[in-house]
């Protein structure tokens with residue numbers, strides 16, 4: 001018979017465990033490689049760069065920085081479409097926001113920022129698991145090495161977003177069902193390159209756009225530095241996806257490439273409208289169902305360019321990167337046609353993340369500036 005040590009901490013109730021974990025079955029094979037030759041010089045360069053530009057979440061960020069949430073949202077959330085729509089919805093007849101003043105709109109800005117940072121945090125954990133999956137499933141040793149550095153990067157990203165939320169803003173929001181579904185599908189997929197395509201090309205492009213937009217808006221110094229350092233890593237992750245998949249897709253059949261083109265269309269055009277965090281409205285005391293009619297009317301009054309800034313950032317990364325993989329033109333331009341109809345081909349030459357990851361390297365830039373300052377002292 002086992003005896004229970006009375007001083008041991010109690011085990012959590014099953015419901016509590018179910019609330020905080022989720023089981024996902026990965027259907028991909030693990031690959032052990034005995035070929036250690038460094039055959040991919042661009043991946044070797046990227047891996048060496050990743051090692052040199054690792055940063056330290058404890059010492060490189062000043063966690064003692066005092067953060068005032070109201071000051072924070074005054075800049076970061078200035079052009080936030082959610083807040084703009086709620087303001088426009090205030091005067092709609094029967095609006096649940098009719099008695100709202102600046103206090104409530106500021107609170108909505110804070111909740112909306114917390115919801116965004118929470119999605120960054122959950123997405124980063126997803127990225128950590130997908131990068132670990134790539135370590136296990138990719139057949140090339142240079143790619144395994146690189147993905148191992150990315151796994152560490154994503155651990156640090158998850159940690160810093162969680163810490164920022166916890167120390168500076170209070171509680172976090174749950175993962176949006178859309179992001180949850182997307183990442184679960186990548187972890188489950190039996191084809192190793194789909195984890196790359198979904199994470200390194202689609203979600204990383206999304207992250208570059210979202211972090212970049214927040215960085216341009218905010219004046220809060222701790223969040224600024226955190227985002228600059230995270231962005232420096234993310235630019236390398238996108239480059240990793242392009243270098244690896246570009247090679248792999250040269251040798252796929254038309255039928256296999258067609259599947260990848262459909263995957264890209266499915267995860268961009270067809271899913272575009274599905275985002276938003278309904279819990280924000282619950283916390284504001286106006287459930288989304290009640291708020292929806294006034295919000296819809298408010299949205300028609302708001303300058304639509306507020307909604308498109310982010311889309312420009314995202315597709316401006318995604319479309320050029322997809323072109324580099326050869327996925328636009330395979331099968332008589334199947335994806336080019338679908339994206340063309342959705343108005344996305346204007347972005348074909350918008351950006352070049354694969355080659356310009358060095359220009360994002362804020363870590364190296366800060367270290368060079370510190371060394372230059374020390375040498376003139």
Ligand SMILES: [Fe+2]
Nearest residue numbers: 124127154157
């Ligand atoms: Fe990340």
Ligand SMILES: [Fe+2]
Nearest residue numbers: 127204234237
């Ligand atoms: Fe990443």
